[in-house]
Amino acid sequence: MAHRDMDVVMPWECRDVEDQAEAHFNAPLRSKNKALTDENARLKKLLRENGISWSPVSANYQKHHRPNGRRTRSSICSESHAYPYLPTEVLLRILKYSLTSNSPIIDPLSKLKPENLTAVERTRDNQIAIHFLATCKAMYEEGSRILWNQNSFVFTNPDAVRNFADLDFSYRKNVKHVNFRIIAQYFDDKRRKHKLDRSYHPSLKNDVTLRTIPRVNEHTYARAGFRCYTWGQVTDFLRALRAPYDPKHDKKLVRPRLFPNLESLRIDLVNFMDDFLPMPGSDLHDMASHELGCSLNELQVTGLPIDDAGSKATAELTGLLRDEGLFLAGLPSFVQLKNNLKALSGISSCARVVRAWKTLKPKKSEGDADDHDSDSDLDFDDHHHPREPIMPPAPRETGHPKSTPSRKDLTIWKRVPKTRDGDERQWTEFCRSSGYPMEDVEEYMSDDELGVCPCCGEPHPSLLELLEMEGDDDDEL
Structure with a gap:
């Protein structure tokens, strides 16, 4: 347990209002509407410059303000060129090479935040040639299948996970593994520095200045001061895996989750400090053990705090695993600095199999079949719920x-x-x-x-x- 001074300010858990407002402003629907509006304005400008009306209002305007306006038409005819013919197999190989990345794609369908990336991730070139999808309809359909089925993905905020719901179900159902990079966020309405203890990782030689987002001190009854968005962020990531709304879905059937065939999940917790964070709330238990319970075959978590809060979070997160599922816990993979992330080295993770003892059944004779007062150590006490479904174990x-x-x-x-x-x-x-x-x-x-x-x-x-x-x-x- 790391030694801390008595004057260290401890944060309290909350969801930051400013970040929620920004996420609403950058919602995919708003972004699409803005893009369509800009495109519409550019097209109208081209029509206006060439004297073409697109509505009775514009025609009346051009009639009175541009009586001598003339319509122009390009007289250049495209000449036919004898391009070499490529077999379909060759085109598919080129398409696969162009749309497959050697490294995971970070926050697809979302705007990247530089502070959530490492220096290498910020400076590297484009991972894929996305413009191949705009060639033709056949390239778009086949390329989209390759793009979403042949790549792995990393998400750094819950909204990036929710935006994945814009994809068609035929693409989402083939995703088997995803990576959540959950970066602890700290906010403070006072000008003060907070430190990340060097015991966070063996490779750290000195304490690291904790990246703290400044906020305005509001004179209200709302809780203020130093606050964090940690376990609540983990819960929001899991909430994003819920079944997206589909108006065409049969109401008599259960709506499939965002990734209905997800088998393994990796969670990289960043800047989750030991003996510093509040205890996880009950909402984490509701999501991990109830709504998404017994759904994964393998779960890997790095950067779990070694304290009571980390132990409780571990117990809650293992609820995501099926019986006989594999749980891996390792050292932190990243530390967040002022403007970017720094990758940290790590040895092999500690492995554990979850609830594998459920298949161990004590041998009973026929006379003891009705005896419910057995004192055998193999009669494990389990937590049961009314009308509990029978979930299959991991394969x-x-x-x-x-x-x-x-x-x-x-x-x-x-x-x-x-x-x-x-x-x-x-x-x-x-x-x-x-x-x-x-x-x-x-x-x-x-x-x-x-x-x-x-x-x-x-x-x-x-x-x-x-x-x-x-x-x-x-x-x-």
């Missing part, structure tokens, strides 16, 4: 190594990334009861405090206890 991964006979049905194999940001994976065996890798379980099973998890400090049923219980059941039979 089993095939091709993994075989477990030893003593571990049969007590472990589960998952392909885990070797590094935090790499794509290469390796097979890892997890204990179903605790959810942690077997290497870690065997290491702390030999410690003095048996059954106490070194990561969370809570006792879990150990693998040794499960093996002994199964052996006792076999002896009784």
Whole structure:
């Protein structure tokens, strides 16, 4: 736990009014209307310069103000050129190469904010040749399919996620993975500096001046002072994944979510400080564990605070995962400086399997079928809701190594990334009861405090206890 001075001002959680007003002003519909208005004005100017009327009002105006106005027409005829013919296969390869990016596309369909990008992302060239889509209708249809299906995307604000709803459902349904870059925002109506402790990441040698957005001190009863937009922003990102409104959708059927086939999600928390942020509210639990609960196979979160608020947020976010889903937690990927982000190095993430113990069932005889007062450690207490639906677990991964006979049905194999940001994976065996890798379980099973998890400090049923219980059941039979 980092040491902090007594005069450090702690923020309180809120949604900033100025940012909400700006988001409303830059809404896609308003932007489209402005673009159409500007285009309409340019076309009218061309017609006016050439003496062409587009309405009775303009015709009457030109008749009285420009009686000698003349209409011009270009006399240049386009000559036919013998362009080389390219087969369709070659055109598709060119199209795929032009519309596929090696790096993720940041905030598609939205305006980029320089403070949410790294120095490399701000200075690099165009990632794709988007103008290919304006060639013809066939290029547009095939190119749009390649653009939205063959690229990965990073979102830096909730509005960029909501703007994705403008895409047709045929494109959105094929998105399997997205990345949320959630940057903590701090606001203050007083001129003072706040520091990001160097314990935020091992590579930081000194404290970093926290980027704080100045606000005007309003003389109202509204809460003012130093405030932050952190856990509320996480909730807003998840809210953006809700089903967008479609007036043509059958009201008898459930509307599909923004990404109905989303399988994995990465959340990069930036400038989420330890022992500094307030506790997450109940709205995060409602979104992660209820509205979007049990919908992902894999969730990776970087930059979680190591404190009570971070522990609660971890518990809430794991509600997004299906049973036997893979949860990865790692060091922060970025730190926000004054005008941009700085990428931070990271080792492999800590992996854990969520709720894999649900498939562990105690062996009962026929006479004990009606006995509900069992004291077995395998009778795990679970949180149930009335009319709770039965959600399928994460799909089993095939091709993994075989477990030893003593571990049969007590472990589960998952392909885990070797590094935090790499794509290469390796097979890892997890204990179903605790959810942690077997290497870690065997290491702390030999410690003095048996059954106490070194990561969370809570006792879990150990693998040794499960093996002994199964052996006792076999002896009784």
